[in-house]
Amino acid sequence: MNREFVKENIKLAAFDLDGTILTKSFITEITKATITRLADTGVRTIVATGRHLFTLPPAVLDIPSFQIAIGSNGTMIGNIRTRELYNFDGFDVETALKFLRWLPTITNSFHVSFQDGSGYLMREDFERLLDLQPNEAEREKSAREYRRVYTILDDVEHVEQTMKPVAKFGFRMAREQDVPVAVRMVRQNFGFEAAVTDYQTIEVTKAGVTKASGLIHVCEHYGIKPENVIVFGDSGNDVPAMKIAGYAVAMGNAFPEVKSAADEVTESIHDDGVAMAIIRLFDL
Numbered sequence: 001m002n003r004e005f006v007k008e009n010i011k012l013a014a015f016d017l018d019g020t021i022l023t024k025s026f027i028t029e030i031t032k033a034t035i036t037r038l039a040d041t042g043v044r045t046i047v048a049t050g051r052h053l054f055t056l057p058p059a060v061l062d063i064p065s066f067q068i069a070i071g072s073n074g075t076m077i078g079n080i081r082t083r084e085l086y087n088f089d090g091f092d093v094e095t096a097l098k099f100l101r102w103l104p105t106i107t108n109s110f111h112v113s114f115q116d117g118s119g120y121l122m123r124e125d126f127e128r129l130l131d132l133q134p135n136e137a138e139r140e141k142s143a144r145e146y147r148r149v150y151t152i153l154d155d156v157e158h159v160e161q162t163m164k165p166v167a168k169f170g171f172r173m174a175r176e177q178d179v180p181v182a183v184r185m186v187r188q189n190f191g192f193e194a195a196v197t198d199y200q201t202i203e204v205t206k207a208g209v210t211k212a213s214g215l216i217h218v219c220e221h222y223g224i225k226p227e228n229v230i231v232f233g234d235s236g237n238d239v240p241a242m243k244i245a246g247y248a249v250a251m252g253n254a255f256p257e258v259k260s261a262a263d264e265v266t267e268s269i270h271d272d273g274v275a276m277a278i279i280r281l282f283d284l
Contacts, residue, residue, distance in 0.1 A: 005246070009246055010043060010246060010247060012044040012046065012224060012230075013038060013044070013046070013232070014046050014047075015045065015232050016049060016231070016237075019261070019269055020234050022059065022210060023269055025058075026059055027060070029135075030129075030275045031272055031274055034278045035063050035066075035274070035275075036063060037059070038282060039067075040067030041284070042081055043208075043282075044065075045065040046067075046070065047060060047071075048071065048214065048241060049071055050170075050195075050237050052072055052167060053071030053083075054117045055149060068218060068221075070211055070215065070217075070218065071167070072113060072167035073090065074089070074210045074211045075088065075089055075205050075209055076089075076090075076167055076214075077214055077217050086217075086221075088216045090115055090165050090167045091165065092165060096163060096169075099117055100156050100159065102189075102190075103156070104155070105180075105185075106142075107171050108122055108124045109125045109172040110125060110169065114166055115166070118151070119149060119151070120160070121152055122152075123154050126150075130142055130143055148173050167205075168203055169203070169205075170204070171201070171202055172201045175200070179199070183202060192206060192207055193205045193206065193209055194203050195210070195237035210240035210241070211240055211241035212240035214241075215229060216244070229247075230249065232251070233254070234251040234253055234269070239261045242258070243261055245261050247262050248261060249262055249273075250264070252265060252273055253270070253273075264277065
């Protein structure tokens with residue numbers, strides 16, 4: 001039944017990146033080839049990611065059919081090859097400043113992603129990310145890459161002159177048990193969207209701005225309905241899009257809430273779960 005519905009109704013496939021097809025800036029060859037074969041059948045393929053549209057790793061561009069993308073959890077829609085931005089629905093400077101000044105009351109581990117691709121990264125988060133690297137050479141390389149994109153901050157006292165329109169905030173709680181409280185505070189105090197993207201990390205966008213709102217924009221552009229879309233994802237920010245899509249596939253490594261929102265759970269990213277699901281559902 002699933003296969004018949006998918007083959008008869010799906011006209012667009014939306015792919016999350018991290019944890020779904022992308023691992024440490026790497027996409028397997030079988031995943032690249034299978035998505036390309038799917039596109040060759042006439043199904044449109046797009047990216048739907050929490051990342052900024054114009055700072056995606058080169059591996060994403062290795063898939064020829066990837067052109068239109070939803071970025072920053074629905075805040076941005078654009079062409080990742082021409083770098084044209086079709087829609088931006090982010091925070092204005094005044095609103096962003098209010099939220100930025102509140103964030104240090106609950107955590108010192110956060111980053112801010114601006115519309116233009118640059119941003120702020122708190123030193124605590126910067127050091128944490130560097131500590132994840134396997135050796136000193138990789139640590140130095142990562143430090144250069146982060147400094148190229150972000151301004152590293154020790155505090156948020158004097159940011160008014162350099163603040164820009166914001167695509168997305170991301171912050172990390174020290175303890176997993178504090179995450180639900182933080183999500184509730186963001187929603188109740190500010191009315192913003194708050195998605196849990198790993199067990200301690202929360203991503204924040206404007207009210208009503210999610211991957212689902214981005215997907216609706218893309219569907220309108222192509223003249224199709226959300227029920228003609230298949231969504232692949234693994235994290236909390238994928239759930240809104242899964243709920244409006246005609247068919248949703250969760251990764252084997254996905255959060256429990258994501259698996260509950262999906263029509264099917266495929267293998268994990270380490271077992272090429274996206275490729276396996278496409279092959280099964282589309283008879284490729």
